[in-house]
Amino acid sequence: DAGVTQSPTHLIKTRGQHVTLRCSPISGHKSVSWYQQVLGQGPQFIFQYYEKEERGRGNFPDRFSARQFPNYSSELNVNALLLGDSALYLCASSPKESYGYTFGSGTRLTVV
């Protein structure tokens, strides 16, 4: 079975631009969460979606948004990129909200 897949693997953007990151959960997993991991720190929670509804939002500005599609895949959008948005963005999926998460390999975003 395929694990959690994220695309793209790496990308470089310029300040002020917009970016869309994509995540496909494990088949059958209805919960998808997004995390931001800055170098040298633990991941920080951004969003959680379950059954296409937002179930939680971390302490991130409104420039960050996300959605979950009928097939449970998800997109994370970041507008007006800042240098400080440079990080590894991790997607994780779970069959239920109460289960542990399986993580993807992440998207490395560099803002220049």
Next chain:
Amino acid sequence: AQTVTQSQPEMSVQEAETVTLSCTYDTSESDYYLFWYKQPPSRQMILVIRQEAYKQQNATENRFSVNFQKAAKSFSLKISDSQLGDAAMYFCAYKGRGSTLGRLYFGRGTQLTVWP
């Protein structure tokens, strides 16, 4: 707010020896989950072991075991018979079952080096 603290930024161990990684957490919830994740250079977070707070018995997974002290809010990871492949960043994480359901809180991580 829930916080997770890993006080050891770096640890090292010789192959075949045992090492213990420390983690403490702060919460007002009575029911929750605790996890240890491993992140090798490939970046993927891999679940090592999971503990449910209502279970008094410490979780074990092959060479990995935990020492869960609920009253002290302590959750340490013991790696026995260390192998070169155990070298990675290890993160302790907390997930509540109340209003914060679904959200993982991570510590800053402990970088484990394994020497041959």
